[in-house]
Amino acid sequence: MAKKRSSLKHNRPGRDGKKPAINKLKRNTSGSTNRQKVNTGNHSLNPDRPRTGANQRSRATINRLLMYKNFKAIRDKKGKILKAAPFQERLTSGTVARVEPNRKWFGNTRVIGQEQLQKFQENLGKVMHDPFQVVMKQTKMPITLLSEKAKQQRVHVLDTESFGYTFGKKSLRKKPTLKVDSLEAMHQDVESREGEYTKEKDRDLVIDGADIVERTDRYENQNPLFRAGQSNRVWGELYKVIDSSDVIVEVIDARDPMGTRCRHVEEFLRKEKPHKHLVLVMNKVDLVPTWVTKKWLKLLSKELPTVVFHASIQNSFGKGALINLLRQFAKLHPERQQVSVGFIGYPNVGKSSIVNTLRQKKVCKTAPIAGETKVWQYVTLMKRIYLIDCPGVVYPQGDSETQTILKGVVRVENVKDPENHVQGVLDRVKPEHLQKTYEIPAFEDVDDFLTKIAVKSGRLLKGGEPNLDAVSKCVLNDFQRGRLPYYVAPPGSEKDGPDDEAPIQELEEDIKEEDAPDEEKVNSDDEEANSDDEGSMTDLESNISGLTDLDQMSDHEFPEIEGAYDAGLEEDDDKEDVKAMAGFGRACQPSGMKPSCKIVSGTFVRCLDRVSNVTGLKLSFSQSLDYGPVRFKVYLCIDVT
Structure with a gap:
């Protein structure tokens, strides 16, 4: 068979009379073979290599690794980009770009005057401080720059005492710097500080109901039992609920609303989470007179939206008002697929009971003792509204052990000396209510009170001695669970006024x-x-x-x-x-x-x-x-x- 004749074009001699050299190792690229070739190498960055197992790199992984490798642009000596980095630009260097003509580039659409700015600040300040108004749409202006966050003015130390005056040859700081130079100036300074003093800010004092008394346990070692609700685990659960919620519902006890408020959490939400809505729910209103509920509601509504509530699956109160309020918050955010509502507050104030009341069945574990809820729990209320139950959190406010027990933070069964805390019950509950509840005659002091209850209920030890420990725990449990009528009177009202009604x-x-x-x-x-x-x-x-x-x-x-x-x-x-x-x-x-x-x-x-x-x-x-x-x-x- 004759040899196939090669192309005359490739075998034709050139101007110098020599035939071109034929490289047999070079693949011919003419004709139909001029298409993308498949690399058959076995390199790990070759996406076309033969498959030998299931753990090979995919094409997407190889492209990502190559992107990491070639993330820098290639430049010349003058810094001009010769080859752009991946995803750096779509146009090559030197391409003339076109800017869309728009009158916004030349108009003063973002200019505001001083009068308009002051008016805007005043109106916005009124809205932000009003708990019943919500800012629906924020302006594009950087209004955060207008609010001065510094509480104190910057001290210009170099203006008053320069470096030469302090460290140079002319330094005059051998004597101490005194704020006053005479007794008269010192007397005036003391009088000015006395006028600025307030008992609410004094850390040596503690709020006991409506009164402010001196702390007696400041230098005593506190029992770890009375630090319940202050662990890092519980605070971690609280911040999980806050971060996951759009609406924060703070549950307080109607018997002591101010004593069960978490001021620290409220201040944290105002400063760090101003976009979250905060609502107060005053639970256990069935344990206090109606006039007390009205006055507390009037006072608390000036600060935050407040709803009175009685948690009960069968006979609830305030359920419709709270559900309507949550529906309004859901309508305020139509762009969100769901609205989460987190319930926070002190232990044993009824957070889980409120969730069960809204859901109309027992979905959260409840008990009349503190610390029943251990972790947060998601509950579906409606299609777009979800409820989050949170464990009780206590912020250390300097409360005594008796106040901690009577607020329901500590389980009475774990208290070692309950008879020492019964005096707090006698100070808060009227004697006629105690006599009517336990069906005992008039008593003189704590020991006489506990002894008569022990004899009445038959809680006696050997020899007829009264079991004061068991009786004290019963009294403390009755106080925590609302069997003994007690409430903190609202400020500005008489405890025994003419409109005082029984519970x-x-x-x-x-x-x-x-x-x-x-x-x-x-x-x-x-x-x-x-x-x-x-x-x-x-x-x-x-x-x-x-x-x-x-x-x-x-x-x-x-x-x-x-x-x-x-x-x-x-x-x-x-x-x-x-x-x-x-x-x-x-x-x-x-x-x-x-x-x-x-x-x-x-x-x-x-x-x-x-x-x-x-x-x-x-x-x-x-x-x-x-x-x-x-x-x-x-x-x-x-x-x-």
Whole structure:
């Protein structure tokens, strides 16, 4: 077979008469073979190498490693970029770029005058300090530069004492620098400091309820038991909840609202997390009189949005108001897929109970003792609203051991000397309430009080000696769990004023004693109360929440309903009549009531016979009353003015 003839073009001799040299090792690139070649090398950075296992580098990994290797641009001696680094620029060096013409480049659209700036600062300051207003859209101006963060002015030391005056040959600092040079100046300085002194900032004093007393345990070794809620683990859980939440709900005890507030956490949120919403929930309002709740609500609402609450799965109070508030916060942030609500506060204030009340079933573990919640827990309330339960956190405020126990921070079962802390209970609870609760006669001191309780309850040791340790723990447990009536009076109010009312439980007992109903009616009422759970609540029942701005509302603002409500109606008829009521909000007024009558949450009135034409109000009440011709189930009650 004849040899294939090579191309005449490659074999043609050149101008010098010589034939071109043929390199047989060089691959021919002409014709159809001029396409991208496949590298068959076995290098680890070769994406086309043959597969020998499952742990080889992928093409994306190889490109990333090459990017790390070639992250610098190649420049010449003058610094001009010859080859740009990966992802550095899309255009080669020297390419003429085009700027889009826009009048914003030449207009004064970002210029503001001094008057407008001062007006803006004043208006923004009012909004930021108002707890009921929210800034929806921030300006693009750097307003953070306008706020002066420095609390004190900078001290110009070099202006007053130069280096030559201090370290040079003319230094005159052999004598100490005194603030005053005479007794008169010293006397004036002392008087000025005395005028600036406040007891609230004195670390040697401690707040005991509404009074400020001197600390007695400042130099004593504190028992580690009384540092509960202050560990790094618990504070770590707190900061997890704060970082994960859009709305922070601080739960406080209605019996001692100021003593169970976390001032340190509130200050931290104002400075470091101003974009998070902070709300106060005053729980356990069923343990204090109504006038105390009203005054505390009026005082706390000036600082933060405050909601009064009674945690109970069956008979709750304030649930509708809190849910509506959370819905408003969810509407304020429509761009977010979900809104998380974190519950923080002291131990044993009812954070987990509030979560269970909102969820209407037991989703968080609860107990009437401190430290039951160990870690944070996510709970779904709605499609866009999630609840976060947090362990109780205590910030050290210099409280004594007795104050720590009575606030519910420490478990009584772990206290070694409970009889030494009973005196704090006697100082806070009135003697007549103690005598009525434990059914004992008048007592003189702590020992006499504990001895009479031990004899009454049969807690005796060998030889008839009273078991003071067990009785003391029972008294402390009763105080923590709300069996003993106690509350801190709001500032500016008398503890024994003319409007002082008994707590809810006591008033219910008084009404039962005065008007003892028949046993058959009581049994039927109990059955109805057990059947009325919150699963069958209407929108009106879940939204009615009182105790807010009722004094400023006129009687003509309440909606009027046609028809009267009869106490003899069946249960289904009652539900239909309740659904017909249009009183969404804080108060409502059915037809047949006088203009001087209002329905107010949490107010118990004995003269119910004056409104005998208003009957059959059934709004998830917890107590049944028979008074004259009217039969009420009282939880939402009637205030006759």
